[in-house]
Amino acid sequence: MTDSVSDPSVAEPGRTDAEADATPIPSHVDTSAAPLVDIVGVNKHFGDLHVLQDINLSVSKGEVVVVLGPSGSGKSTLCRTINRLETIDNGRISIDGVPLPEEGRALARLRADVGMVFQSFNLFAHKTIVENVTLGPIKVRGKSNAEARQHAMDLLERVGVANQADKYPAQLSGGQQQRVAIARALAMDPKVMLFDEPTSALDPEMVQEVLDVMVGLAKQGMTMIVVTHEMGFARKAADRVVFMSDGQIVEEDEPDAFFTNPQSTRAQDFLGKILSH
Amino acid sequence: MGKFGQMMAQFDLLHAFWVTIQLSVLGALGALVIGTVVAIMRVSPVRSLQLFGAGYVNIIRNTPLTLLLFFCWFGLRISSGIQLGLPSDPTQVLSLRWAIIAVAVYHASFVAEAIRSGVNTVPQGQAEAARAIGLGFFDSLRHVVLPQAFRGAVAPLGNVLIALIKNTTVAATIGLYEAAYTMKGMIEFYPQLLYVTFALIALGFIILTLPTGIFFTSMSRKVAVQR
Numbered sequence: 031m032t033d034s035v036s037d038p039s040v041a042e043p044g045r046t047d048a049e050a051d052a053t054p055i056p057s058h059v060d061t062s063a064a065p066l067v068d069i070v071g072v073n074k075h076f077g078d079l080h081v082l083q084d085i086n087l088s089v090s091k092g093e094v095v096v097v098l099g100p101s102g103s104g105k106s107t108l109c110r111t112i113n114r115l116e117t118i119d120n121g122r123i124s125i126d127g128v129p130l131p132e133e134g135r136a137l138a139r140l141r142a143d144v145g146m147v148f149q150s151f152n153l154f155a156h157k158t159i160v161e162n163v164t165l166g167p168i169k170v171r172g173k174s175n176a177e178a179r180q181h182a183m184d185l186l187e188r189v190g191v192a193n194q195a196d197k198y199p200a201q202l203s204g205g206q207q208q209r210v211a212i213a214r215a216l217a218m219d220p221k222v223m224l225f226d227e228p229t230s231a232l233d234p235e236m237v238q239e240v241l242d243v244m245v246g247l248a249k250q251g252m253t254m255i256v257v258t259h260e261m262g263f264a265r266k267a268a269d270r271v272v273f274m275s276d277g278q279i280v281e282e283d284e285p286d287a288f289f290t291n292p293q294s295t296r297a298q299d300f301l302g303k304i305l306s307h
Numbered sequence: 308m309g310k311f312g313q314m315m316a317q318f319d320l321l322h323a324f325w326v327t328i329q330l331s332v333l334g335a336l337g338a339l340v341i342g343t344v345v346a347i348m349r350v351s352p353v354r355s356l357q358l359f360g361a362g363y364v365n366i367i368r369n370t371p372l373t374l375l376l377f378f379c380w381f382g383l384r385i386s387s388g389i390q391l392g393l394p395s396d397p398t399q400v401l402s403l404r405w406a407i408i409a410v411a412v413y414h415a416s417f418v419a420e421a422i423r424s425g426v427n428t429v430p431q432g433q434a435e436a437a438r439a440i441g442l443g444f445f446d447s448l449r450h451v452v453l454p455q456a457f458r459g460a461v462a463p464l465g466n467v468l469i470a471l472i473k474n475t476t477v478a479a480t481i482g483l484y485e486a487a488y489t490m491k492g493m494i495e496f497y498p499q500l501l502y503v504t505f506a507l508i509a510l511g512f513i514i515l516t517l518p519t520g521i522f523f524t525s526m527s528r529k530v531a532v533q534r
């Protein structure tokens with residue numbers, strides 16, 4: 031990453047200064063250092079479908095970026111390329127200055143630093159809640175059982191499900207399971223957290239409890255990339271909104287500016303649809 | 308009844324079933340180990356391993372067990388000179404060892420399929436979540452996928468074990484003194500006791516297989532993963 035940045039011959043398509051200047055940067059976001067997540071010129075196809083088209087996105091430490099866009103626009107795919115659950119055709123993705131390794135131990139180590147929360151929770155069904163949270167710290171970070179359990183209980187306390195620690199995932203509500211999934215990701219002390227529609231599989235009355243946890247995380251300075259259509263969250267917690275359509279990043283702006291005054295017609299259409307109900 | 312007593316004195320039926328049990332247990336353990344390795348190959352991301360696993364299952368599963376056993380006993384042992392022990396070991400010991408190998412290799416293909424069907428009961432998302440917290444391929448398998456796959460595979464594995472116990476009788480063809488071979492001798496020497504002999508041997512197998520089936524069915528309920 032460092033060598034390609036200092037190499038002036040490497041063009042970074044689509045990364046105009048004008049674009050970066052358009053978004054005022056909040057004071058808690060550290061832009062002085064290299065970006066924590068740096069996505070440059072990324073393309074990906076599923077067969078004939080060009081799902082990611084020359085994507086450029088950099089996220090600074092402490093920044094909260096909300097990604098939204100119509101169904102099928104490539105939001106999940108983008109999210110999943112950041113920890114290489116999806117491979118890319120070309121382009122470059124680095125986390126904290128380190129390009130994503132192809133595979134093997136180096137990739138596993140990098141994934142440990144990138145927390146991910148899925149739409150469908152994906153808790154380990156045969157393990158208790160606390161075991162779900164301690165598995166990574168014990169097996170990947172080499173922590174002792176006692177230490178991992180202590181940290182896990184603190185995290186479960188923080189997301190409000192400590193009293194469920196010895197139950198199995200199927201015994202918890204969706205909202206509780208998703209909060210456990212957040213605790214499981216946090217247990218690895220990640221540098222950045224990815225959320226792919228964390229509330230869209232939840233019953234409406236459980237959405238808020240999960241969003242509250244996420245807002246709390248954002249306030250504590252966690253770097254977050256969140257695919258969500260929850261505008262309340264975007265307004266309250268996001269520093270930047272990225273709007274995707276048909277595999278492209280069409281528009282980025284501060285949440286208030288984006289929601290009140292979208293520039294592109296695609297964003298206007300999209301907002302028109304989600305605001306109308 | 309005198310004839311019956313005479314027959315029972317001449318043929319050591321308990322020992323014959325003890326050989327059947329040894330062949331079943333050791334063959335099953337071998338099948339479990341080989342079958343698990345083959346199943347892992349089939350779900351691995353490495354194309355050549357996938358192909359090897361698929362080839363193993365499809366070739367071995369569609370080959371008669373008798374063929375495999377003859378291949379081992381008359382082929383590998385005699386022509387290729389592969390030794391499973393000292394030349395001075397009794398033939399019965401050697402034939403048991405070769406039979407264990409043939410039984411294990413053959414049933415491993417069914418075990419692999421049972422485990423793979425168990426792997427398919429584990430939602431893809433859990434494997435992704437395991438990778439996302441930084442577990443490598445083997446750690447994800449070991450701690451997340453396989454424990455659930457085995458639980459999902461308990462019932463089919465029970466069926467494989469029952470088939471395996473019955474299939475051990477093929478070892479009679481290479482002269483191993485197990486239950487079926489002993490039955491052959493009993494019928495030859497005491498043809499008038501045919502029905503009793505059949506009932507006795509069949510009962511022996513039922514005593515082995517019926518509890519196995521009940522055990523595996525109740526186990527599969529007990530360990531089932533709640534989803």
Ligand SMILES: Nc1ncnc2c1ncn2[C@@H]1O[C@H](COP(=O)(O)OP(=O)(O)OP(=O)(O)O)[C@@H](O)[C@H]1O
Pocket residue numbers: 076079081099100101102103104105106107108
């Ligand atoms: N594994 C795959 N194989 C083939 N096509 C895929 C695959 N995953 C996604 N796609 C396609 O790629 C496109 C983008 O999918 P993606 O899931 O990234 O969209 P999304 O923006 O997250 O949509 P949604 O809001 O519905 O979740 C879709 O057209 C989808 O059908």
Ligand SMILES: [Mg+2]
Pocket residue numbers: 105106107226227
């Ligand atoms: Mg999606």
